[in-house]
Amino acid sequence: MTDALTELLSTRDWLMADGATGTNLFNMGLASGDAPEFWNIDHPERIRTLYRNAVEAGSDIFLTNSFGANASRLKLHDAASRAFELSRLAAALGRDVADAAGRKVVVAGSVGPTGEIMGTVGTLSHETAVEMFEETAAGLKEGGADVLWVETISAPEEFAAAAEAFANVGMPWCGTMSFDTAGRTMMGVTSDDFVRQVDALSNPPLAFGANCGVGASDLMRTVLGFAATGTERPIIAKGNAGIPRYEDGHIHYNGTPELMAEYAVLARNAGARIIGGCCGTMPEHLRAMREALETRPTGPRPTLEQIAAALGGFSSDSDGTGDTPAPKRERRGRRRS
Secondary structure, X not given: OOOXXXXXXXXOOXXXXXXXXXXXXXXXXXXXXXXXXXXXXXXXXXXXXXXXXXXXXXXXXXXXXXXXXXXXXXXXXXXXXXXXXXXXXXXXXXXXXHHOOOOOOEEEEEEOOOOOOEOOOOOEOHHHHHHHHHHHHHHHHHHOOOEEEEEEEOOHHHHHHHHHHHHHHOXXXXXXXXXXXXXXXXXXXXXXXXXHXXXXXXXXXXXXXXXXXXXXXXXXXXXXXXXXXXXXXXXXXXXXOOOEEXXXXXXXXXXXXHHHHHHHXXXXXXXXXXXXXXXXXXXXXXXXXXXXXXXXOOOOOOOHHHHHHHXXXXXXXXXXXXXXXXXXXXXXXXXXX
């Protein structure tokens, strides 16, 4: 039986994903330091509104409010035992919204990193990581998610543990890493490294790509790196709405709807088939992105110079793979999740 995402991809050249979860929830009143996943119980209508806003803005896929719904992150809120429950509720609320949309909309069960370090320098074992990811995935599956979506991963070991866990629960999945350190993930993974890992997995994702990071320009450079490998697997681009800046006690992103519309078209032209936003991306950005994708013709693959001219320069001279240096921009702040 074909999964919902594969069916939708078979009918369209591109699909639009959603925008930010955290930024939108903070605007609804979520306090800094609070676990957004508790709102699945305490404020379910606000979570439905989050999902509904994305759908009404044109998203074909939206991610559930379950990014931190694993035992490791929830233990910081004395709720390690509630990972399954909170994940199930996140997906069930999403199922309600998708089923009422009047068109095919994919509910993607968000699975974030554990927040712990794996490998020889870490304390988290592969077996424990798989167990944590499996618990979250099982909750999302029971709640009605169409696919699982692991995101903002930095370490290949953690990505592999998620792939194994998703195979154990029998769910199709997608996965993105965050390339935020001079074109590499925090753990040193390059775009080329990531493609090789994805291809080698016994349970590979339906689609893969990049999310978050520094800004749309840097993410676009990573997308070009994916495409340059010749991969035939659908590529995901989910970039931040500009660069964060701290104002009046809050983090704001400087990306306008017009800039995100340019980003969406460039991402499609670069080879991405699933295009959305990450931090700072609001419904007004999504509406502009959808309109641009629907009305502007597909063009040639953009150059680094064209990306920099449209979205701003890059935060580092290279993407970490030894490529020719690219136009650089002044750093204005650090990313916060």
